[in-house]
Amino acid sequence: MRTGLVHDYTRRGGVVSTEIMLPDGTSAERNALWNAAESAEKRKDGRTGREWIIALPAELDDGARQELASAFGIELATRYGVAVDLAIHLPDREGDNRNHHAHVMTTTRQVSRDAAGLLVMGEKSTIELSDTKRRGMGLGSGADEVVAIRQLWERMANRALENAGSDARIDSRSLKAQGLDREATTHLGPVASDMERRNKASDRGDGNRQVAANNALREQISAQILDLTA
Secondary structure, X not given: OOOOOOOOOOOOOOEEEEEEEOOOOOOOOHHHHHHHHHHOOOOOOOXXXXXXXXXXXXXXXXXXXXXXXXXXXXXXXXXXXXXXXXXXXXXXXXXXXXXXEEEEEEEOEEEEEOOOOOEXXXXXXXXXXXXXXXXXXXXXXXXXXXXXHHXXXXXXXXXXXXXXXXXXXXXXXXXXXXXXXXXXXXXXHHHHHHHHHOOOOOHHHHHHHHHHHHHHHHHHHHHOEEEOOO
């Protein structure tokens, strides 16, 4: 749905820092960027951005996490010729206090500037193209591209951890690919099941919800990067 509203993808709690990165190494004003991105889409259902979430290693200090996230944003900007809107967040208050993370929004179109310095939205970046078009350009599938970005993040994060003197390492593969087990839930039983059906919390239900949250966090931490729009 097209809203016509000014875009601001940083309106989430616990924002530590924000940054806009363009392929030419310059920055831009956030509202101008996303309004230009929306104006470039002629279809009502045209997508203006692709969002990635990266889990920043807790073993790094604030400065190293900022440097790593910014470096990843620059890699995306130069790789695809797009603009990158980066927002680093603190861990959620009610979650794992190690879950430092960043939201990375990229434009779906390539971005440049005209002679007057105004933003120009060009063609869709290669990651946005259909597999048919990608094959015609000699490229792999979109799914392969996402895997390549996961691997890029793995290399960058592990290099940062090594430079920080940490023995910790991340693995961009899924838990299943790594052969890791997930926490098991508990059978609710008739009493707890009846309570849950009546929208009343039960101890076993609460326990299962916590297990589900833990499993989701483990999956996120293990893969380290999630493409929300693939």
